[in-house]
Amino acid sequence: MENGDSIQSPSPFRKIVTVAAIAAGIQFGWALQLSLLTPYVQTLGVPHTWAAFIWLCGPISGLLVQPIVGYNSDRCTSRFGRRRPFIAAGATSVSIAVFLIGFAKDIGHHAGDSLEKSTKPRAVAIFVVGFWILDVANNMLQGPCRALLADLSANDHKKMRSANGWFSFFMAVGNVLGYAAGSYSHLYKIFPFTRTKACDVYCANLKSCFTIDIMILLLVTVTAITTVKEDPLIKQVQEEETKAPAPFVGEIVTAFKTLKKPMWILLLVTCLNWIAWFPFLLFDTDWMGTEVYGGKVKGNAHEVKMYGDGVRAGALGLMINSIVLGLTSLALEPVGRLIGGVKNLWGIVNFILCACLASTVLITKIAEAWRQHNGPDLVHPPPNIKGSALAVFGLLGIPLAVTFSIPFALASIYCSNAGGGQGLSLGVLNMSIVIPQMFVSVVSGPLDAAFGGGNLPAFVLGSIAAAVSALLAMCSLPNPPKQVSLSPGMAGGH
Numbered sequence: 001m002e003n004g005d006s007i008q009s010p011s012p013f014r015k016i017v018t019v020a021a022i023a024a025g026i027q028f029g030w031a032l033q034l035s036l037l038t039p040y041v042q043t044l045g046v047p048h049t050w051a052a053f054i055w056l057c058g059p060i061s062g063l064l065v066q067p068i069v070g071y072n073s074d075r076c077t078s079r080f081g082r083r084r085p086f087i088a089a090g091a092t093s094v095s096i097a098v099f100l101i102g103f104a105k106d107i108g109h110h111a112g113d114s115l116e117k118s119t120k121p122r123a124v125a126i127f128v129v130g131f132w133i134l135d136v137a138n139n140m141l142q143g144p145c146r147a148l149l150a151d152l153s154a155n156d157h158k159k160m161r162s163a164n165g166w167f168s169f170f171m172a173v174g175n176v177l178g179y180a181a182g183s184y185s186h187l188y189k190i191f192p193f194t195r196t197k198a199c200d201v202y203c204a205n206l207k208s209c210f211t212i213d214i215m216i217l218l219l220v221t222v223t224a225i226t227t228v229k230e231d232p233l234i235k236q237v238q239e240e241e242t243k244a245p246a247p248f249v250g251e252i253v254t255a256f257k258t259l260k261k262p263m264w265i266l267l268l269v270t271c272l273n274w275i276a277w278f279p280f281l282l283f284d285t286d287w288m289g290t291e292v293y294g295g296k297v298k299g300n301a302h303e304v305k306m307y308g309d310g311v312r313a314g315a316l317g318l319m320i321n322s323i324v325l326g327l328t329s330l331a332l333e334p335v336g337r338l339i340g341g342v343k344n345l346w347g348i349v350n351f352i353l354c355a356c357l358a359s360t361v362l363i364t365k366i367a368e369a370w371r372q373h374n375g376p377d378l379v380h381p382p383p384n385i386k387g388s389a390l391a392v393f394g395l396l397g398i399p400l401a402v403t404f405s406i407p408f409a410l411a412s413i414y415c416s417n418a419g420g421g422q423g424l425s426l427g428v429l430n431m432s433i434v435i436p437q438m439f440v441s442v443v444s445g446p447l448d449a450a451f452g453g454g455n456l457p458a459f460v461l462g463s464i465a466a467a468v469s470a471l472l473a474m475c476s477l478p479n480p481p482k483q484v485s486l487s488p489g490m491a492g493g494h
Helices: 015-020 021-044 049-052 058-073 083-104 102-109 121-153 158-184 201-227 235-243 247-256 261-293 301-338 343-374 383-395 397-403 406-418 422-450 456-475
Strands: none
Touching: 015 021, 015 121, 015 158, 015 201, 015 301, 021 121, 021 201, 021 301, 049 083, 049 406, 058 083, 058 121, 058 343, 058 422, 083 102, 083 261, 102 121, 102 383, 121 158, 121 343, 121 422, 158 301, 158 397, 158 406, 261 301, 261 343, 261 383, 261 397, 261 406, 261 422, 261 456, 301 343, 301 383, 301 397, 343 383, 343 397, 343 406, 343 456, 383 397, 397 406, 422 456
8 A cells, every 4th residue: 555545456365355354243243133133122122113213223323424434434544544443443332332232131120120011111222222332333344344345456346346255255154153143042051141130041142142243253353453454544635635625524415426327326226225125134033933933022922932933943044044145255256257247147136136025925824824724823834834934035145145245346346437435435335225224114114014014015115126126237237347457467465
């Protein structure tokens, strides 16, 4: 790097992999959020309809935090570099947040929550605070990681796609670890202090999972920020800011005004893509517990047990999903070339997403018919129903690999061609992710309630959005230009 601004040649492969490995620590916690926190927050007394509103904090923090962090990391003049200070701060904040979430019931009980009452307001307040901090910290951590990968790729488009593919791969690794931990019901025995008077076995398992998350995240983060060095950005930025100081809001407005047509199409496809994804990511394990297994969060002992078994089966499905995600991530580059470019690849996998979300309706109806025919007191759904549901989880790993890598690689490529800052451009892309998440968080609860409860209406909405995004990706999104000027010799060490 020169003045921390750009790298003259791509960094060694091992440095890219080391930074990408931070995704495993990030995604371990995110996997726990997706698989366990929606059921967990309902045990605090928050109804299903309102659970989606708690998830609003993630998109709102992403809308505000990632562009701000991206903007400032592009201009950071710390002696430790542009990205590493934000990565370190993000990892520390994540550790604090997951402690608050995991110990919310204990802290709430010591603050005055009654063990006899189903609603625990103090625990809910502590959980929400921790959840907000967690999402802010995740955005503070993930944006600079991707920007650092783009910096290390040094405007080499193939290296950018490869770096984001590895980031997606390590997200899959984190998912596998997180979902494996979430599906194991005796993890609390490794950390016996987690089971307390206020915290039952399910809660103790959650605390144990988050304890492991802290250890993994700190390990990969410390390894990355101590082995991958950045040169500080000092002289060039200071001169530019002396000439023309630009406020953050002005930079955002300018960024949108100067967007080229390919970037606008990318934002639109990404937006629709996340409208499709977020309902399933939010309610996947709840769907397994409620619609597939026929359980209830609040019911008789049998219904509660069925719900818990379904949630654990959903965690197993998410682990299968992550294995497919990891394998697919490593194959994206050759498969993309084989089928004519990334836009065709993105379109095809979005049709897979559409079909999988639509199939949840069929699986649910078959499971309901089976329970009506055989009686509600049977232990588990038959293997064909459970297998079909798990197959949906597995197939969804294919489009998820594309969602986690290609949009970010394309944003970095378009940004490098336009000469913009990687941090700010990825922050702009993040807006097209968090705004649809906010939309889904607001409408999914009332939409489900309007159709008699359950998760299917939001899944159907997602299926429609996936089909539209697939058509737009294949028909309107251009493939990035080929880099004829970059030779293999530029992949030298740094």
